[in-house]
Amino acid sequence: MIRFAVLAVGLGLVLSGCGHRPPEEREPKEAPFHAPVEILLRYDANHDGTITREEMETGLKAEFDAADKKHNGCLDADETAAINHARWAEGLSTTSTIVDWNHDGCVDFNEFSNTARSLFDEIDRDNDGKLSPKELQRYGGAAPKPAGKDGDTEPPAERH
Numbered sequence: 001m002i003r004f005a006v007l008a009v010g011l012g013l014v015l016s017g018c019g020h021r022p023p024e025e026r027e028p029k030e031a032p033f034h035a036p037v038e039i040l041l042r043y044d045a046n047h048d049g050t051i052t053r054e055e056m057e058t059g060l061k062a063e064f065d066a067a068d069k070k071h072n073g074c075l076d077a078d079e080t081a082a083i084n085h086a087r088w089a090e091g092l093s094t095t096s097t098i099v100d101w102n103h104d105g106c107v108d109f110n111e112f113s114n115t116a117r118s119l120f121d122e123i124d125r126d127n128d129g130k131l132s133p134k135e136l137q138r139y140g141g142a143a144p145k146p147a148g149k150d151g152d153t154e155p156p157a158e159r160h
């Protein structure tokens with residue numbers, strides 16, 4: 001059921017596409033449900049369908065560094081807005097909007113990583129530091145890649 005809803009929501013977002021504007025004052029916790037694992041799937045660097053904690057941390061760090069134009073270890077409002085806009089454009093915003101949780105005017109790496117890390121912990125039911133396709137699927141992730149089943153169009157492996 002949940003997965004179906006996720007697909008429907010995802011499709012809706014895709015269809016309505018670029019008409020969306022970021023609702024900047026909206027709190028993430030009130031955001032409508034949107035496959036939460038999408039923000040983690042992007043960290044599957046080797047595309048094996050399993051996300052390790054290392055992959056996630058590496059991905060987060062790379063994203064943070066890329067966003068931290070001034071290289072001061074903190075994302076100011078402009079830098080934060082730039083990321084949130086980009087994520088909105090990708091339809092990933094609702095679960096990955098980054099927030100200056102302690103309101104000190106910048107988003108540090110912990111704040112930046114907070115959502116992904118807590119999601120990771122939640123999904124990693126067996127606490128082995130890896131999110132298997134099976135674990136991910138429970139949270140709206142794509143079904144594990146059908147092994148040996150042809151005729152299916154592969155989802156694009158790489159997106160920017």
Ligand SMILES: [Ca+2]
Pocket residue numbers: 043044045046047048049050051052055
């Ligand atoms: Ca992987």
Ligand SMILES: [Ca+2]
Pocket residue numbers: 100101102103104105106107108111
């Ligand atoms: Ca902060």
Ligand SMILES: [Ca+2]
Pocket residue numbers: 123124125126127128129130131132135
């Ligand atoms: Ca696991």
